[in-house]
Amino acid sequence: MPESAALEFAPEMRQRWDWSTDDMRHCGHLVVDLIAHHLTSLPERPVFRPLPPELAERFRSAALPLTGQDPEEILAEFARDVEPYPFGNGHPHAFMGGSTPPRRLLGSLLRCWPRP
Amino acid sequence: MNPSVAGGNHAATYAASQRWLDGHANRSSGGSGSTSRSKPGWCWYATAMRDTFSLVPPYLRNDGNTDEVFGPPWFSEYGFQQTRGFRALKVWMSLKYHGLSGYAEAITRDIALAEYLARLVDASADLGRLATGLNIVCFRYAPPSSHGDAARLDALNKMLLETLQRREQAFLSSTTLDGMFVLRACIINPRTQPGDLECLVALVRELGAQLAGGGV
Numbered sequence: 001m002p003e004s005a006a007l008e009f010a011p012e013m014r015q016r017w018d019w020s021t022d023d024m025r026h027c028g029h030l031v032v033d034l035i036a037h038h039l040t041s042l043p044e045r046p047v048f049r050p051l052p053p054e055l056a057e058r059f060r061s062a063a064l065p066l067t068g069q070d071p072e073e074i075l076a077e078f079a080r081d082v083e084p085y086p087f088g089n090g091h092p093h094a095f096m097g098g099s100t101p102p103r104r105l106l107g108s109l110l111r112c113w114p115r116p
Numbered sequence: 117m118n119p120s121v122a123g124g125n126h127a128a129t130y131a132a133s134q135r136w137l138d139g140h141a142n143r144s145s146g147g148s149g150s151t152s153r154s155k156p157g158w159c160w161y162a163t164a165m166r167d168t169f170s171l172v173p174p175y176l177r178n179d180g181n182t183d184e185v186f187g188p189p190w191f192s193e194y195g196f197q198q199t200r201g202f203r204a205l206k207v208w209m210s211l212k213y214h215g216l217s218g219y220a221e222a223i224t225r226d227i228a229l230a231e232y233l234a235r236l237v238d239a240s241a242d243l244g245r246l247a248t249g250l251n252i253v254c255f256r257y258a259p260p261s262s263h264g265d266a267a268r269l270d271a272l273n274k275m276l277l278e279t280l281q282r283r284e285q286a287f288l289s290s291t292t293l294d295g296m297f298v299l300r301a302c303i304i305n306p307r308t309q310p311g312d313l314e315c316l317v318a319l320v321r322e323l324g325a326q327l328a329g330g331g332v
Contacts, residue, residue, distance in 0.1 A: 007310045016213070064211060066216050
């Protein structure tokens with residue numbers, strides 16, 4: 001094992017692991033906007049929309065990312081390629097169990113950091 | 117990369133610890149030069165998991181026609197849960213945010229910090245290091261005056277650990293190595309700095325001296 005391995009991150013790498021309050025607020029607001037859009041628009045949308053095979057193949061064949069992307073890009077990809085294709089659950093016309101009541105948001109968001 | 121399949125952390129860990137694994141491969145695989153688990157993947161044991169958990173009751177039709185809704189295997193065939201939250205999304209997003217290189221750098225730094233802690237322990241005459249591996253260091257308070265009294269050192273270090281945990285300044289776990297009770301530091305937080313390890317060593321030495329002086 002090399003004795004010379006860095007004990008400190010380069011500043012830009014450290015920022016990726018140690019967000020400021022502003023970083024968290026910025027990304028948090030983007031995420032909450034996505035959730036609000038999803039939950040409020042879901043009843044107006046098709047109850048089930050299959051994942052297009054070409055999109056599934058793109059996910060399947062994508063290489064593991066070597067370098068990181070910015071959170072805005074990742075959330076935009078989520079909004080475009082993931083969010084529109086939930087497996088029915090949560091729509092009032094999905095009669096096979098499962099739902100996403102808004103109150104679950106409270107627990108789900110708050111449980112993201114503690115590890116009991 | 118399939119966001120619906122969990123297990124990506126293994127791949128990230130793999131990338132960062134490959135060099136360490138290579139160095140230990142001869143020990144773990146009888147000298148073949150590579151371990152049987154040296155191939156990264158989203159799920160090493162998918163077939164075994166499906167064989168174990170697959171249960172397709174009549175109300176969950178699976179007709180094998182992949183052009184239809186009920187063609188592909190249900191995820192519920194791979195574990196206990198019938199439905200579950202989108203847990204793999206967290207893995208997918210984390211990998212996209214940090215990239216493999218980001219994880220490799222962070223894990224490499226954790227290992228370097230563990231090596232640094234090991235050097236701090238080695239430089240302290242009243243501490244003994246029992247083991248170091250990847251990001252973990254096992255050590256104990258063992259002043260020369262204890263003359264290797266095994267029972268006394270176990271009692272001293274148990275008391276030291278409990279006192280340290282209640283002091284709210286540092287938290288260690290413990291384990292048993294070769295029958296000895298030892299303190300165990302696992303370095304995995306990207307916000308841990310070298311100074312935090314210096315603080316830990318100082319705390320352990322200070323507490324150990326207090327307890328040993330008090331007759332524990």
